[in-house]
Amino acid sequence: MSVLPDQPRSAVSADNLKPLQSKQASNRFLNWLKSWKPTWKQEKYLYVLALPGLLYFFIFKYIPLWGLSLAFTEYSPYLGLFKSEWVGFKHFQSFFANPDFWLLFRNTLAISFLNILLFFPMPIIIALLLNELKNATFKKWVQTSIYLPHFLSWVVIVGICFLTLSGSGIINKLVVESGGQAINFLTNPETFWGMLTAQTIWKETGWGTIIFLAALASINPELYEAAKIDGANRWKQMLHVTIPGIKGTVIILLILRLGQVLDIGFEHIYLMSSSAVTEVADVFDTYAYRVGIQNGRFSFATAVGIFKSVVGLILVLLADRAAKKLGEEGVY
Known part of the structure; x- marks a missing residue:
């Protein structure tokens, strides 16, 4: 690998590795999608059966997580969550x-x-x-x-x-x-x-x-x-x-x-x-x-x-x- 004379070897290596790592991550994601596609076709009815349970957890468990920010504010119902004073811990x-x-x-x-x-x-x-x-x-x-x-x-x-x-x-x-x-x-x-x-x-x-x-x-x-x-x-x-x-x-x-x-x-x-x-x-x-x-x-x-x-x-x-x-x- 050639190294520019005005840059340290470690800095150039790190810069060159970033696009390579990003490309590897993209390839892994594409490979996962390709492997998941036949699974979806074979077991689509099982996924449909699981859908109500997934929706339940998403609606009643994950969406309300934004409310945890109340613990770090001096919440006032009149001001609302986003306008209440932030007080940290x-x-x-x-x-x-x-x-x-x-x-x-x-x-x-x-x-x-x-x-x-x-x-x-x-x-x-x-x-x-x-x-x-x-x-x-x-x-x-x-x-x-x-x-x-x-x-x-x-x-x-x-x-x-x-x-x-x-x-x-x-x-x-x-x-x-x-x-x-x-x-x-x-x-x-x-x-x-x-x-x-x-x-x-x-x-x-x-x-x-x-x-x-x-x-x-x-x-x-x-x-x-x-x-x-x-x-x-x-x-x-x-x-x-x-x-x-x-x-x-x-x-x-x-x-x-x-x-x-x-x-x-x-x-x-x-x-x-x-x-x-x-x-x-x-x-x-x-x-x-x-x-x-x-x-x-x-x-x-x-x-x-x-x-x-x-x-x-x-x-x-x-x-x-x-x-x-x-x-x-x-x-x-």
Whole structure:
């Protein structure tokens, strides 16, 4: 390669490489289009079926992303987003400097990790038990029964909880009639987290078994036959065939669940909260609603939401990398 005498070799090389790199990128894009064209013709109906889902994510997930800029402005409904004053990271600094931040962080993590520790394994256990049932009619009846609570709103669930656990509820009436003293279930901070977790388990466990039952149905029956020939009983078949067969699904769902570690459900917490349990019930969602939405501080509420999303993204990426190092596929 010839070099101009008045220019350094490195500068000329970099200038010459830019058009070459641009041409290579264009060639790669054209090759991708050529390879995609026959795929489109062969699987066009699958793309058409996927179109409503893609439109949903584009309209309701990607287009609203422009609203994240609220967190960096002093948003005023009268001025609009583009005319509101730009304040940078002011709302994030205010949020992190708040003395309640660590209390909110503790409550949110405690409730979330209780859900991961106690709720996440329950659909797996129930799916494994259902998979062992041989009576198809009884199996369908059990599945339908445990699916039903998922379709009840949290308002109904919390209403049932108040009717049974309040001071004048059914359980306390039985306790008093038996000679005991009424127990303050709903106003006791020590039982609040456990009560939330128990409600989540009752409501969502049945629905969560659907994915795991589908994963169990995909296991090759020949593996069970081979295990039987080797003398494995039902328990060993579950340990050495069934559980390894759904391990990938479990890891992927766990990674995705970690992405929601700070998103524990505003409606459920808000309905169960009271002044007696504020110290253990106040989480990021309720705080953003109380301080941000009710007081008209929309920019501050958006900053809290961005913080939750960033933490969730970091946890997903770390968990995905850890899964790949352990030999699993991961999410990305």
